[in-house]
Structures are given as structure tokens and as C-alpha cells.
Amino acid sequence: MVKIEHRAMIKFLTKRRKNAQTVFNEMETIYGEQCPSKSIIYKWYGLFNHSRKSTEDDPHSERPVVATTSDIVEKVKKIVMEDSQLKKNQFFVLVGVSDTTIL
Incomplete structure (x- = not known):
């Protein structure tokens, strides 16, 4: 559930046209030690920035x-x-x- 919340926040900030570094900074401020790593945030930022809609994991x-x-x-x-x-x-x-x- 926490992953989905993090992804929703990344998606929200991406849709607000924040850049990846700003998204990371805001996430770090909000979540502190519970913040996902920079690489995870950048990965999801890229996915949402390129039209991904779902915050759920892809089926595998x-x-x-x-x-x-x-x-x-x-x-x-x-x-x-x-x-x-x-x-x-x-x-x-x-x-x-x-x-x-x-x-």
C-alpha cells in the first residue's frame, strides 16, 4: 500500500509539471526516511511523464x-x-x- 501511495504522489507531482529533482525533494520532505530512493522516484517519474496511468505494478x-x-x-x-x-x-x-x- 505504501508503494502505491508513493507512486500516486509521484504521479500527482509529475502531472503538476514538476521536474524529477523537485519531485524527489518534495517526496523526501514529506516522507523522510520512508521516502523511496532517488532512482525509484526517477523511474516512476519517467513512466508517468511518458503517459503511464496506473500506479499498480504490471502483472508478471x-x-x-x-x-x-x-x-x-x-x-x-x-x-x-x-x-x-x-x-x-x-x-x-x-x-x-x-x-x-x-x-
């Missing part, structure tokens, strides 16, 4: 979760020791993770 695919817990590692070792000829899809079902979890 989720990064796959990496399974590294010792419990899963032990499951994998046990399954491989019991049946090293297991097919890939059977292996993932037995371990209880998706095929994108283990690389």
Missing part, C-alpha cells in the same frame, strides 16, 4: 518457489534410494512438489 508471472527445506531434501534422498528408476512425474507426486519446484 510468479517466480517458482525453490524447495530447499531439509524435510524435502530427506524425502528426495529416501525416494531415490528406494527406487532410482522412478519416472519424473511419479517422483514429484511422491515428494509432494510441482515439477517446477526442483531444478
Whole structure:
């Protein structure tokens, strides 16, 4: 929620035709230590200055979760020791993770 508030302020100041440095200075005055970095402000300033409307993040695919817990590692070792000829899809079902979890 804070990111959206910051972006809304950047958008507002950009629409008021403030330059990027002024936007940064005003944001720093208003938000203090909670102010986004200068590079973030300049990035969003550029986006809003070039007709971006939304303050929301663009949709993107989720990064796959990496399974590294010792419990899963032990499951994998046990399954491989019991049946090293297991097919890939059977292996993932037995371990209880998706095929994108283990690389």
C-alpha cells in the first residue's frame, strides 16, 4: 500500500509539471526516511511523464518457489534410494512438489 501511495504522489507531482529533482525533494520532505530512493522516484517519474496511468505494478508471472527445506531434501534422498528408476512425474507426486519446484 505504501508503494502505491508513493507512486500516486509521484504521479500527482509529475502531472503538476514538476521536474524529477523537485519531485524527489518534495517526496523526501514529506516522507523522510520512508521516502523511496532517488532512482525509484526517477523511474516512476519517467513512466508517468511518458503517459503511464496506473500506479499498480504490471502483472508478471510468479517466480517458482525453490524447495530447499531439509524435510524435502530427506524425502528426495529416501525416494531415490528406494527406487532410482522412478519416472519424473511419479517422483514429484511422491515428494509432494510441482515439477517446477526442483531444478
